[in-house]
Amino acid sequence: MSDNKREIQKKIIELSRMDELHWESVCKCCGLCCLLKHTRRTQGTFYTSVACDELNLSTHKCNVYNHRLQRINCAKVDMRVVLRGGLLPNTCGYMEYIFGPAQTPIQVDFGTVKHEHELEPSDLDYAQAPFTADIYRRWPGPWDYLIPASLQWRTRAIELRDKYEDFGYMVLRHMERQKQK
Ligand code: SF4
Ligand code: SF4
Numbered sequence: 001m002s003d004n005k006r007e008i009q010k011k012i013i014e015l016s017r018m019d020e021l022h023w024e025s026v027c028k029c030c031g032l033c034c035l036l037k038h039t040r041r042t043q044g045t046f047y048t049s050v051a052c053d054e055l056n057l058s059t060h061k062c063n064v065y066n067h068r069l070q071r072i073n074c075a076k077v078d079m080r081v082v083l084r085g086g087l088l089p090n091t092c093g094y095m096e097y098i099f100g101p102a103q104t105p106i107q108v109d110f111g112t113v114k115h116e117h118e119l120e121p122s123d124l125d126y127a128q129a130p131f132t133a134d135i136y137r138r139w140p141g142p143w144d145y146l147i148p149a150s151l152q153w154r155t156r157a158i159e160l161r162d163k164y165e166d167f168g169y170m171v172l173r174h175m176e177r178q179k180q181k
Helices: 003-017 020-026 065-070 079-084 093-099 120-128 134-137 148-178
Strands: 037-041 046-051
Touching: 003 079, 003 093, 003 148, 046 148, 079 093, 079 148, 093 120, 093 148
Parallel strands: none
Antiparallel strands: 037 046
16 A cells, blocks of 8 residues: 555544544635535536625635534535545645645635625526526526636545545444444
């Protein structure tokens, strides 16, 4: 096993063992995971320059952090989300914990980011419509907010999913068994 692979596995184990306080301290509060995302079957998940209404665009912090999980479009970033890939940018604190500092920081001008409620009704219809062939025909339709380079932001998340997901789940299952003892 290469040293690099061993090092990444060590970091995955460390993250999996973290208590809540330590886990939270790894988050850089960059707010990037609170941008809405749009998934295309063939091309994956893109970020948009539209943020959840609860994201403070100046501080990049959540206005309702302690109650955020009551929102339908919010999910806790836990080890499963980290391992699943596709959601977190290369500069996410959890990605950097595992892989080290990202070489290509994401450039997002939060001054141009809109909140969900600022979208035009037609955009909202489009965003909330079931994912049908019609959506593909209309692509990109009113989604002027897509950040096309955003696929490249997630190379680390994809590497984690493709190479380390099984290992990570094995660690998580081990941790769960330990807790039950
Ligand atoms: S509710 Fe969730 S998605 Fe929305 S800003 Fe808060 S943490 Fe981000
Ligand atoms: S992208 Fe990562 S570091 Fe940034 S707010 Fe989300 S979980 Fe925290």
